[in-house]
Amino acid sequence: MKEAFSRAEFIPRPDWDVLTLIDEAPHGIVSSSGILWHNNRRFTLRQLRDLGMGKSSLVGAVQQQCLKLRETLAKGAGTAVVINHQLHLSVINIIWYMVASRQFDAENKRLHEFVDLLSDLVILSNRLAIKDFMPWMQNVMPDFLFKRLIKYHEMMDMKEKFLQFFREEVEEHKATLDPNHPRDLIDSYLLEMEAKKDDPETTCSERDLMFLMFEMFSAGSETTSNTFTWVCCYLAAHPQVQRKLHAEIDEVLPSGALPTLAEKSRMPYTEAVIHEVMRACSLINFGVQHMAASDTQLGGYTIPKGAVVSTTVTAIHYDSRYWDRPEEFRPERWLDENGKFSMVKEGFLPFGVGKVFLFV
Ligand code: HEM
Structure with missing residues (x-):
């Protein structure tokens, strides 16, 4: 994985509809390649660093969402609750903050509409894989039937609804933009667009x-x-880990205090738990696919131009060459002999590698 994705030949993305959402051309970062990918990635990284990641305003937004989440979850304490949806709402609200300086109330109708739309789109876009993986089907089926199969019209409607959501937001930002005080990703992009309008x-x-x-x-x-x-899930399955984590939180954060990044270095066990969960669950096993830009060699194999290249992170996260007893859930593996968190692990790649990783 490291050999492949640190090489420029493997940076491009396949021209899949599942990535572009059947738009006339790739946009953004995830579906783009070449100069568009490079520009958008550089812009977004700078944006995340300048306005968000690690800055106090974002920390404040995260804390606010944590408090709301705690309040909501407390209402269901003692009974079985599905937590995923609540977590999703909180995370989406934080992303709204980074993108548009907006935070919705948990009950806000517009927020719920948006979250439902996003979930529906993820499910619907799976249909596009039929087109991407079995393109020949288009040639053996009448067009209207193929479009029905991939739910083409539903997809187009949904994409339009999303764009409408964002269009309104962009218009509002244009009307209130202060070039000296960009508030968020939209403001910064509008300023960049203006600066480059003659380029x-x-x-x-x-x-x-x-x-x-x-x-x-x-x-x-x-x-x-x-x-x-x-x-x-892992904390529920490993109550002894949960107890230790709880003890560390209680020790570092006096009752009622909210964590900031300043406490991070004093919470090595918490960091170890998060990292061990990321290793154990290997959430994005196949990553986001890449494509070979030219005929090339990799690990002794010939990879032809246009071949899709995918990862299997689980194989690395459970490889005993990198991990002692990899099938065990053991946060301690992330701590050194002094109990300090040690991040350097060769076989840990939850976000991808090198140039393809957004946050390096
Ligand atoms: C635990 C959380 C996350 C995980 C596990 C994760 C994982 C990944 C992985 C595996 C990739 C594919 C890298 C590749 O191209 O091979 C990726 C790409 C990407 N991620 Fe994340 N990610 C997370 C959070 C986020 C967040 C919070 C954002 C933005 C708000 C984000 C934005 C992106 C973008 C824009 C790309 C495309 C990067 C590119 O094409 O260069 N991710 N992520």
Whole structure:
């Protein structure tokens, strides 16, 4: 995986409809390749660093969502509750904050509409895999039947609803934009678009911005909320780990205090649990697929131009060459002899590798 994805030949994405959502051209980051991918990725990384990741305003937004989540979950304490949906709402709200400086009340109708739309789209887009994996079917079926099979019209309607959501947001941002104080991803993109308006090589456009916004939600929400759901599952299955984690939280955070990144270094066991969950659940096993840009060699195999290249992270996360007794859930493996968290693990790749990894 490391050999492949640190090489430029393996950066492009396949031109799959499941990634582009049958748009006329790729947009954003996840479905794009080449200069568009490069520009959007660089912009988004800078954006996440400048306005979000690790900054106090984002920490405040996360804390606020945590409090709301705790309040909601407390109502169901002592009974069996499905937590995934609540987690999803909180994560989506935080992404709304990063993208558009917006946070909705948990009961807000618009938020629920948006979350339902996102979930429906994820399910519906699976249909597009028929087109991507068995393109020949289009040639043996009448067009109307094939479109019905892949739910083409439903997909187009849904995409339009999303774009409408984002369009309204972009229009509102345009009307209130202060060039000296960009508030969020939309403001920064609008400023970048304006700065490059005379550049014939610019890849900025409003449609691209709307797809980029969509990708923040589609790539960032289920990944994060499902990881938290796995944290809960593993803690339920390993009560001794849960007790130890709880003890560390109680020790570092006085009753009622909310965590910030400043406490991170004093919570090695918490970090170890999160990392061990990410290893054990290997959430995005197949990653997001890439495509070979040219005929090339990899690990002694000839990979032809256009071949789709996929990962199998579970194989690495459960490989005994990297992990002692990999099938055991053991957060302690992340701690050194002094109980300090040690992140350096060669076989740990939950976010992908090198150039393809958004947060490096
Ligand atoms: C636990 C949480 C997350 C996990 C496990 C995860 C995992 C991944 C993986 C495996 C990839 C594919 C890398 C590749 O191309 O091979 C990816 C790409 C991506 N992720 Fe995440 N991710 C998470 C959270 C997020 C969040 C919160 C955001 C944004 C708000 C995000 C945005 C993206 C984007 C835009 C890409 C495409 C990057 C590119 O093409 O260069 N992810 N992620």
